[in-house]
Amino acid sequence: MSLTLPPPPSEALSVVRNAIGDVIQSRGPRAALMTERVDSLDVAVPHPVYAVGLEQIAQRELLSSATLVAWRYLLLDDQQVRCAVEVAVRAEDRQLNFSHINRGPFVANSVESITVAETLAPVQRDDYELRLLKIPGLYLLALWLHGPDEIIVPVAPAIPGLVSNVPYNESDLLAVLQPMAEERLSQEGNDLPDQ
16 A cells, blocks of 8 residues: 545646746745756645644644645655745635745655655555644644554654654654643743733
8 A cells, every 4th residue: 555645726736836936037045946947847746734733732632633724845856855835725715825935854854754654564554645744833744644543753853752754643642742732832821921
C-alpha cells in the first residue's frame, strides 16, 4: 500500500503559478528562491495543511480539532526541492489565496520525513492520506498520516520532547504537547496589560 494524496481544488495550481510568476518578475529578495523561468520549475502534487491552536491542545484535542488551512506545493528544479508554496484556504468561503513561499529547514526536512513515512510498516500494509499538521503556537510541523490508525511524524527540527521522523500516536503526542500548550497559554495570559 502507500501514501495517498487527496485531489487539490482545481484552481489551486493557477494560484501557485501566478504567485511564482509575480515573485520572479518582482526581482525582489524572494525571487532568489526561484530560477529565472517559471517553466523550468516542476510542481509536485500538493498535500493539505491542517492547523491546531494552543487552546485545543490544552484541552487534549488534536486531530479532531485540526482545520484545513492550506494546500502546500513543493517546487522542484532539476529534481531538487527549491521551496514550498502555500495556498491558503479561507475558512468562511473556502476561497483560495496565495499565502507564502519559503525554503527554510522544514521544506527539505519534510521531504526526508515523507521518505521515512513511506517505509513505515502500517503504510506498507494500508493506504494513508498524507497531510501536514501545523501547531504554530509550539513551532511544530509534522506529517499526519490519516488512515486506519492516525500516525504523526514530527518534521525536523522537532521541538523538545519529540524526535524527528519517529511515528507517534495522538495520545503519546498529546502527552508531550499538552503541558507545553498550557504553559504557553499561561505565559501569554501573563503578558496581557492590566485592564
